[in-house]
Amino acid sequence: MFFHKKRNINGLLLLDKPKGISSNNALQQVKLIFNAKKAGYIGTLDPLATGLLPICFGECTKFSHYLTDSNKRYHVIAKLGEKTSTSDSDGVIIKKRPITFTDLQLNLSIKELTGLIDQVPSMYSAIKYNGISLYKYARQGLNIKRSARKVSIYNIDAIHQKNDLIEFKVFCSKGTYIRTLVEDLGEKLGCGAHVVFLRRLQVGSYFSKKLVKISDLHELLKKENIKNNSFFNKIDDLLMPVDSPVSFLPEVYLSPKKSYNFKLGQTVNFNSNIKNSLVRVRDKDNKFIGLGKINMEELLIPYRLVSTFGN
Template sequence: MSAPRSTRVEVNGWIILDKPVGMTSTQGVSVVKRVFNAKKAGHAGTLDPLASGILPIALGEATKTVPYVMDGRKVYRFTVAWGTETNTDDTEGSPVATSDIRPERAEVEALLPRYTGVISQVPPRFSAIKVDGERAYDLARDGEEVELEARDIEVHALRIVEYSREATTFEAECGKGTYVRALARDMGRDLGCYGHVTALRRAVVGTFDEQDAVTPDELRAMKEGASDLPPLAEALLPVETALEALPTLVVSQHDAGRLARGQGVILRGRDAPVFEGVAAVMSGGTLVALAELDHGELLPKRIFRL
């Protein structure tokens, strides 16, 4: 007997999920995929189960734009409890160091410039980084000593949102690969009081922020036609929303056809673009391709079937 045909449908676009604490990123993708009965879905940047906030989920052709979201800026709000460092750098772990010292606000403020700009950071032992083909958190949970190498990350801005001697809430704007738990751990060590993250929320990923976000419960209610919520289709953002940081080029239908066939397009004349690099190419209001402009020639990198 032949396998039953899939009843899933082609859905293209972005859902910005407001992931609750306790849900994994994979579970978040599954929720969205079920709600839309979508054939293909993936997320742009893992969010730990203990964290809440923005989890961009790409459906269909939007999966081709995931790298442009993951490489974008991220904003986190996180609370650090002073006095205890844990082996996971958050509330899931066991204490490994304690102190009766509590920092004054001026001490914390004075430390922030040291954690702004390009800095060297050792990722947490309980992280998804691979060591000899294994995830670091799997090795750590098995009791193995995990030694991760320091790497350069960039923190664009770091400020205090709310201060107390027992716990301080920060907001950090940072680039790809930054571990907020490691920031908390290292700040606690530098202040001589130790620290670990007790609450973490991601507020921005790339071009997406909390204004775009919907909760899993809201998505389910939209699917059921709740009268107090907009239609489900309105929660789906266009594929090109992820590419707002890129320049946009508009081409004719003829040139769009060439790009769709993998052929280059020569752009000449007074209105020819003067920049070089990757651009989002539109035709007739529809995203056609991601293409690289090189010396006046537009070369397709990714083709979209929308």
């Protein structure tokens, strides 16, 4: 790229991460195309995985943890009869077993893996041990003892098995490792299994119906005239508002005087039927200025403010 001064841009991009690159690689490519000063992604997807990777720019990063903590939905295809070193097809096969389970055994195994379950994260995960991601230890042949975590598998549905492949969709809580889920299923079925296809379909209230591909951005880059900023206008139009990650919270509007005080971090009087709740605060021009909390004394207390927007 040939830009010098990085841009202060703010908003949320719903990226369709391609297969074969890390989430961080995808982020860096997008950040470069947008020429953005600050950006981060939500919820790591393995190189094998595709689908919804939310990218927060600028002030939107202040609210990204609301999406990090949200539920996710995936489309999964696993290969039965083979266990691999990484629990997916990027690894080497370390054990082969015949596929002999019955439909009843499959249904029981799915049932056992639904609800609140314990999961031991894969060594090939981004979880950090002593500040270093586990997968970096794994690549050196090291095995770090991991504690089991509680995760919720709300449902596993659309299950279809044919020969040595099984396909399903899973709706789960934050922190769920699909590779671990598939490996655990393989062990319950007595044949082993590993992920061959994984696509994230949903993060919180966002679905994968209107995702932006990196290739789409490159196409715009080719077509538009960057010198007159038409390219940046086009790609900035793809961004969702800064408060998108907190769109589930109610909105309140402040007068110019109260907006001014609120933006300075001051508590303001505010009569509302909303009590003891976080709210999205907007000024009279409908501009989002941050999160506040309304308490029982009818006061609006600043909770997380956004800096003044602008390039």
